[in-house]
Every structure is written in structure tokens, then in C-alpha cells.
Amino acid sequence: MEKIVQNTDHDALTCKLSAISTRYIPCPLVHKDYFNYNDIYLSYYQTLKTLLSRRDQGSINRALRNSYPVMNYGTYLRTVSIDSLLNSYLDERVSNEYIQVVNLGCGSDLRFVHLLNNFKNIKYIDVDFKDALELKGKVLRTNLKFKQALKLDTEIMDKTENGSQLIHTENYVMMEGDLKDTSDIITKLSRYTDTNAKTVFITECALCYLPDIAAQRLIDKIIDTFDSGYWISYDPIGGNQEKDKDRFGKIMQDNLKSSRDLELPTLLKYFSEDLYSSRFTQHTNSSKKITVNIKNLWEFYLQSINDNEKKRLQKLQFLDEIEELKIMQSHYIILNAQW
Amino acid sequence: MDLDKIISLIRQGKHIHEETVYTLCLNAQELLINEANVSKVDTPVTICGDIHGQLHDLLTLFDKSGGVENSRYIFLGDFVDRGFYSLESFLLLLCYKLRYPDRISLIRGNHETRQITKVYGFYDEIMRKYGNSNVWRYCCEVFDYLSLGAVIDNKIFCVHGGLSPDINTIDEIRDIDRKQEVPHEGAMCDLLWSDPDEVMTWSLSPRGAGFLFGKNEVDNFLYKNDIELITRAHQLVMEGYKEMFDGGLVTVWSAPNYCYRCGNVAAVLRIEDDLSRNYTIFDAVQAQNGVGNAIIPTKKVQMDYFL
Numbered sequence: 282m283e284k285i286v287q288n289t290d291h292d293a294l295t296c297k298l299s300a301i302s303t304r305y306i307p308c309p310l311v312h313k314d315y316f317n318y319n320d321i322y323l324s325y326y327q328t329l330k331t332l333l334s335r336r337d338q339g340s341i342n343r344a345l346r347n348s349y350p351v352m353n354y355g356t357y358l359r360t361v362s363i364d365s366l367l368n369s370y371l372d373e374r375v376s377n378e379y380i381q382v383v384n385l386g387c388g389s390d391l392r393f394v395h396l397l398n399n400f401k402n403i404k405y406i407d408v409d410f411k412d413a414l415e416l417k418g419k420v421l422r423t424n425l426k427f428k429q430a431l432k433l434d435t436e437i438m439d440k441t442e443n444g445s446q447l448i449h450t451e452n453y454v455m456m457e458g459d460l461k462d463t464s465d466i467i468t469k470l471s472r473y474t475d476t477n478a479k480t481v482f483i484t485e486c487a488l489c490y491l492p493d494i495a496a497q498r499l500i501d502k503i504i505d506t507f508d509s510g511y512w513i514s515y516d517p518i519g520g521n522q523e524k525d526k527d528r529f530g531k532i533m534q535d536n537l538k539s540s541r542d543l544e545l546p547t548l549l550k551y552f553s554e555d556l557y558s559s560r561f562t563q564h565t566n567s568s569k570k571i572t573v574n575i576k577n578l579w580e581f582y583l584q585s586i587n588d589n590e591k592k593r594l595q596k597l598q599f600l601d602e603i604e605e606l607k608i609m610q611s612h613y614i615i616l617n618a619q620w
Numbered sequence: 621m622d623l624d625k626i627i628s629l630i631r632q633g634k635h636i637h638e639e640t641v642y643t644l645c646l647n648a649q650e651l652l653i654n655e656a657n658v659s660k661v662d663t664p665v666t667i668c669g670d671i672h673g674q675l676h677d678l679l680t681l682f683d684k685s686g687g688v689e690n691s692r693y694i695f696l697g698d699f700v701d702r703g704f705y706s707l708e709s710f711l712l713l714l715c716y717k718l719r720y721p722d723r724i725s726l727i728r729g730n731h732e733t734r735q736i737t738k739v740y741g742f743y744d745e746i747m748r749k750y751g752n753s754n755v756w757r758y759c760c761e762v763f764d765y766l767s768l769g770a771v772i773d774n775k776i777f778c779v780h781g782g783l784s785p786d787i788n789t790i791d792e793i794r795d796i797d798r799k800q801e802v803p804h805e806g807a808m809c810d811l812l813w814s815d816p817d818e819v820m821t822w823s824l825s826p827r828g829a830g831f832l833f834g835k836n837e838v839d840n841f842l843y844k845n846d847i848e849l850i851t852r853a854h855q856l857v858m859e860g861y862k863e864m865f866d867g868g869l870v871t872v873w874s875a876p877n878y879c880y881r882c883g884n885v886a887a888v889l890r891i892e893d894d895l896s897r898n899y900t901i902f903d904a905v906q907a908q909n910g911v912g913n914a915i916i917p918t919k920k921v922q923m924d925y926f927l
């Protein structure tokens with residue numbers, strides 16, 4: 282079961298590699314200050330490949346070859362929507378404040394490389410299952426580039442305890458844990474972070490794999506524990522079956538269940554923007570004031586991508602079907618919640 | 621060659637030998653080379669939109685609309701790409717064309733090109749099924765001979781995408797040298813790529829090819845050519861069809877649950893002798909055993925979602 286969920290990280294990474302190789306990302310605006318973007322992901326993948334089974338390598342390679350423009354657009358929107366929220370939050374504060382960033386269900390995401398490089402005053406925590414992080418740690422340790430980026434050679438903390446590959450430096454920590462085990466997660470987070478300091482939480486296709494109760498407990502506990510935070514979440518929503526006769530979510534659930542036994546427990550429960558954001562606003566056991574913004578990624582495309590950038594995207598590949606892009610993107614949301 | 625036998629094999633999703641495909645394509649070319657850029661078709665006729673390799677849904681389409689043994693059809697293009705049975709879908713239509721030449725018209729869509737099929741799945745499907753690209757090349761040769769449009773009873777114009785600023789009259793389409801890969805611009809490209817929209821005049825298309833055209837352009841075209849309707853496909857419509865501009869244009873979409881994930885229904889449009897319009901709506905083939913989508917082949921194909 283856990284393996285099935287962990288494998289979704291290969292999908293996320295494959296999509297990103299494909300969007301990079303077709304030049305959707307990096308985005309010249311949002312990733313302006315992200316050095317060597319392509320290089321960092323490609324060399325991560327080169328090293329990762331040597332550690333994967335033949336079968337996993339094969340499926341990633343196949344997926345990379347068959348990736349459609351509509352998927353590259355979506356990956357672009359996903360990455361850009363998160364990074365632009367992240368950048369503007371950090372840009373405003375980081376020059377005079379210390380900020381922590383916690384990526385829950387981080388998978389192979391390499392945001393920390395750029396954030397640690399671009400912002401001096403931050404600490405970055407990557408959270409995922411132990412196996413996932415061991416693999417990631419191994420890749421980062423093997424690859425010279427990351428060793429340097431993380432100053433691993435000189436770092437005293439860089440010793441493998443009992444053969445563990447988890448990385449633990451002054452400003453980058455790999456924290457293994459199961460997001461369903463809320464109290465363990467909170468305990469560990471309190472160990473690695475200062476709960477009084479401003480903290481950004483990222484859940485990029487992570488909440489969607491958790492059972493309703495576990496996800497809600499995680500949201501509630503984190504908001505309770507951290508004095509002041511900023512949560513960025515990207516997830517699919519199922520759409521309204523009753524009112525709009527929208528079958529997207531139901532079909533998605535059936536397809537993923539039958540093709541790979543993957544479950545999305547809350548897809549049809551929090552099927553709209555309002556319902557999804559209610560998980561953050563209806564947080565009861567605290568008097569904290571929370572402001573939540575949410576939009577679907579189609580709205581994000583229409584409202585937040587300027588005309589020049591839209592033109593740039595159009596030139597990359599022939600997008601054969603706009604309506605399909607609209608349908609897919611209106612079933613993914615980007616949320617930010619500040620308290 | 622025994623067309624009926626090949627048809628029955630295709631309908632069962634059986635492998636068709638490379639040599640058979642070669643012969644089919646050659647025969648089809650010989651037939652199509654003699655057709656005009658814009659074919660003339662009589663009523664009653666059933667107009668069908670994009671198919672995109674969804675063979676099982678194409679079979680449903682024929683079931684629900686009488687079948688080619690009994691009625692006339694116009695297919696508006698985009699037979700291949702995206703779905704998992706592009707080859708079978710296209711070959712079935714070719715076989716019907718060879719078997720019943722007067723009962724079926726095949727119009728070229730923007731996917732019936734070498735460049736697009738390399739990106740959108742047909743090429744990969746052939747490589748998967750044959751281990752080499754020969755069959756893809758045979759099919760692409762046929763694509764170059766497909767017609768660009770049709771006119772029903774001199775009153776209804778059929779095309780895959782839409783209008784072009786370079787085309788005022790249907791006769792001008794007849795002058796195009798169509799036997800080539802679809803160019804990146806110009807009249808032939810626009811006919812296959814353009815979309816209707818709420819625009820005041822010709823506008824840039826977000827697809828990067830063709831144009832957006834509005835009610836003005838449609839009204840002009842209808843008036844100049846003395847016709848009453850433009851039927852086209854090319855755009856996914858959740859309800860299967862969509863009339864625009866006071867009924868002067870209709871989009872017909874015939875691939876239900878497009879790409880096995882969009883959740884839309886499909887439609888075909890039957891034009892009667894008195895030119896009245898009858899839409900038939902149909903849904904995707906139901907999943908077997910209540911698990912997933914039966915049309916997805918057993919070999920696990922990647923499902924396109926953001927995970």
C-alpha cells in the first residue's frame with residue numbers, strides 16, 4: 282500500500298523532467314533566480330536511474346517519451362503556482378526574519394536546492410516515508426553537485442548513522458515519518474524547527490493520499506502547534522457530480538484504482554474549492570485567525586499567467602485541445618492559508 | 621482482398637498484418653485521389669466528429685446510428701491519436717470507404733499529419749504494435765489524400781476545424797492542392813485548425829495554428845455561399861454538440877469520455893431530407909466487471925493525471 286503511494290513520486294518527477302526537456306519550466310519570470318534549474322533535475326535523475334530497478338527505469342523512460350503537451354502545461358502550472366506563492370512569501374520577509382520551510386510528502390522535489398541558495402536565512406525540512414528519503418538521500422550524497430550545494434563534505438552532521446542515508450545539516454533536514462501518524466510528525470517537527478518562527482508548509486499532491494481524518498488531524502495539529510504559518514497546497518478536486526453532472530473525479534478515482542490500485546480518499550468528499558478550503562477554515566480547536574485563498578489551476582492560468590508567457594508556452598508545442606486543458610486544470614487547486 | 625473478413629478482424633481488435641495494411645492503404649489512395657477537395661453528399665446523412673482512436677466507441681457510434689450498411693456517413697476527421705486504437709479506428713473507416721465508397725466521406729483532421737501523430741500517440745502506437753514505423757508511413761500517405769470538406773445538398777458545409785481568412789467561397793477550397801502534409805499556415809491549415817469563438821473578427825488562435833472566427837465571419841460565409849449551416853468538429857464539447865451563432869454553426873464531438881478521463885458524452889448529427897437536424901447522444905463503452913475502463917488495454921498504460 283505504502284509502496285503504491287510512494288511510487289506516485291515517480292509520476293511527479295517524470296512530469297517535471299518532461300516539462301523541463303520541452304522547456305515549459307523553468308519559467309523565465311518565476312524561476313528567474315533559480316540557478317541551473319534543468320541541470321539540477323537532470324543530474325538528480327541521472328543518479329537516481331542508477332539506483333532504480335530496471336522496471337522502474339523503464340516505466341519512467343516510457344512515460345518521458347509519451348508525455349503530451351496538455352500534461353506539460355499542467356506541470357508548468359503546478360510548479361509555477363507553488364513557486365510564485367513561495368517566492369512572494371519569502372521575498373517579503375526573509376531579509377529580516379528567519380523562516381522555516383517544511384515540505385510534507387516531498388518526494389524527489391528539489392526546491393530546497395534553490396531556496397537554500399536564494400535565501401540565506403531559511404531552514405528547509407523535507408518530510409516523507411523513510412524509504413523515499415533514504416533513496417533521495419543516497420542520490421544527493423552520490424552526486425557531487427548536491428554534496429556541494431549542501432556543503433556535505435565539510436558538514437560534521439554528515440555521518441551515516443547505522444548506514445542511514447538521511448541528510449541532516451544546519452539548514453537542511455530530511456525528516457522521515459508517516460504523515461498519518463500526526464503525533465510522531467509533530468514531535469519530530471518540534472525537534473527540528475522552532476515553533477515560534479514563521480513556517481511555510483507545502484503539500485504538493487500529498488494531502489490527497491491521506492485518509493480524511495488523518496489529513497484533518499495533520500492540518501489542525503500543525504496550525505495549533507506553529508504560532509505563525511503559511512500553508513501552500515496543490516491537489517486534485519473531484520468536481521460536483523450532483524449539480525454539474527461532473528464525472529471527472531469519479532472517473533479519475535476508478536482509473537487510478539483499476540490501473541494501479543491507487544486511492545484518493547478525499548477526492549470526492551472535498552470536491553470543490555469551497556469544500557477543500559473548509560479543511561483549513563473550519564479548524565475549530567484554536568482561536569487563530571486564518572485567511573485562505575484558493576483557486577483552480579485553470580483560473581490561475583487565465584488570471585496569473587501574462588500574455589507574453591502564454592505566447593511563450595504556445596510556441597513550445599502544438600496544444601491540440603484547449604477544452605481538455607481546461608477540464609483537467611479546473612480539477613486541480615492551489616491554496617494558500619495564512620495564520 | 622476480402623474486405624468483410626478484414627472488417628470483422630478489426631472489429632474484434634485483432635492484429636492486422638503489415639502487408640494487409642499496405643494493400644488497404646494503396647487501394648484507399650487510388651480511390652481517394654479521384655475525390656474532390658470538397659465532396660458532394662446527399663441527405664439523409666449522419667455527421668460524426670472526432671474519434672481519436674476510441675475504437676469501441678466508434679463501434680457504438682455505428683450501432684446507435686444505423687450502421688454503414690444502411691445509412692450514409694461523413695466523418696469530420698481526427699480519427700487517430702490520443703486513444704489506444706488509432707490504427708484499428710482508421711483502418712475500419714478505410715475498409716468501409718473501400719467497401720461502400722458512396723456511403724462514407726472521410727475529411728482530414730489536424731491530427732491526420734505526420735508531425736502531429738508523432739507527438740500525440742499514433743506513431744508510438746504503431747511502433748508498439750509492429751516494432752517498426754512502416755504502417756505509420758502507409759497511413760500518413762493516405763492522410764494526404766483525404767478530402768478537406770464536404771457539402772450536403774448544397775446547403776451544409778462540413779469541415780474539421782473551421783473558416784480561413786484566405787477563403788471566401790467553397791470554390792476557393794476546390795483550388796487548393798491538398799495532396800501534401802498539412803502546412804503550418806494558409807488556407808489548408810486554417811480549415812483544419814480554426815475555432816469559432818465570441819470574437820468580433822479574425823483573431824489569433826491559442827492553439828498556435830489556425831484562427832478564431834466569430835459570428836460575422838460565419839454569417840458572411842453562409843451568405844456568400846448560399847448555405848445555412850457549417851458543421852465542424854475539432855473541439856471537445858461536454859454535451860457532445862454545441863450550436864452557435866443562432867444555429868449557423870455546430871460543433872459535433874464523437875469521442876465519449878475523451879482520453880478515458882474527461883467525462884463527456886458524444887454526439888452525431890443526422891441531417892434529414894428536409895435538412896432538419898437530429899442529434900444522437902451516446903456514452904463511452906461501460907467498464908467490465910465494474911473495474912475501471914474496459915477500453916484501456918490490459919498492458920498497463922500510463923494514466924495521464926498529475927499525481
Ligand SMILES: C[S@@+](CC[C@H](N)C(=O)[O-])C[C@H]1O[C@@H](n2cnc3c(N)ncnc32)[C@H](O)[C@@H]1O
Nearest residue numbers: 287289290293386387388409410459460485927
Ligand atoms: C505524488 S508524490 C509528490 C511529491 C512531491 N510533493 C512533488 O509534488 O513533486 C506524493 C509523495 O507523498 C508521499 N506521501 C504520501 N503519503 C505519505 C504519508 N502518509 N507519509 C509520508 N509521506 C507520504 C509519498 O511518499 C510521495 O513521495
Ligand SMILES: [Mn+2]
Nearest residue numbers: 698729730854
Ligand atoms: Mn482536431
